Amino acid sequence: MLINAGAKLWSRNVYGIDALFTAAQCSAVDVLNYLIYKGGNVNTQANDDATALFEASKNGHAEVVEMLLSKQADVNKANKTGLLPIHVAAKNGHDRLLSLKYHGIVAMLIPRTNTVKVRRSGISPLHFAAERNRDDVLETLIEARYDVNAKLSDDWSKMYEDRRSTALYSAVVNRNTEAAAMLLEAGADPNLDIFNPLLVAVRKASMEMVTLLVKHGANVNALLPTHPTSFPAVLVFCMKYMVMMKYLLDNGCDALSCFNCQYELAALNSFVTDIV
Secondary structure, rough: OOOOOOOOOOOOOOOOOOHHHHHHHOHHHHHHHHHHHOOOOOOEEEEOOOOOHHEEEEEOOHHHHHHHHHOOOOOOOOOOOOOOHHHHHHHOOOOHHHHHHHHHHHHHHHHHHHHHHHHHHHOOOHHHHOOOOHHHHHHHHHOOOOOOOOOOOOHHHHOOOOOOOOHHHHHHHHOHHHHHHHHOOOOOOOOOOOOOOOHHHHHOOOHHHHHHHOOOOOOOOOOOOOOOOOOEEEEHHOOOOOOHHHHHOOOOOOHHHHOOOOOOOOHHHHHHHOOO
């Protein structure tokens, strides 16, 4: 009735949102279909450059995403932060029911998403999936050959206090052994982050994660970039865990270097004396 009375499809509110965008945002499928039929722009964008497809992907509206894709909506239009629809779909959906919807959306977006555009964004959907424990999405992205060694851009990395850069690091921080195993088995390098993921696992006293990382080549002699010493940093964090310390020493941790540190020698001698 409104359109027949002269309402304009391209009219926008103060946020740059038009009727078609709102229909996608609210999952009003029949209204959306009608607006497209009447000539609505399937690639309409709000003031923050988010598209209707981006908004539907963010809100988990799988039927809307499917419809927009069938009408050739552009999956490679980023918002002003550089994120694509696949990023927000990989990021959202925590409970089981929502997770299934978002997983389906990710699967629909993968074939049409330009991986070059993903790289230019400075963050991979793998990062979001690992950070949010979205193991189903992580597995799907790995199967689609997304780069498991993709690193955050400096701008994205600075948003984290620990300056993480890989999806593997997030999996280790979350103690998500299953996600870490998927990434490592797909070829993730455990030695790319400034603060080695093995140090995180040791500090969290996660023997299972430590074993997994060492098995896949984690550097047991990694140093602390912020507090450089002449001995392996893992020893700083496993003093209370003798079983873990023995495992690390048995797998190449350089104990002799501990006796060359002028700052820590007295403390180490005391520690050795206590053991003896």
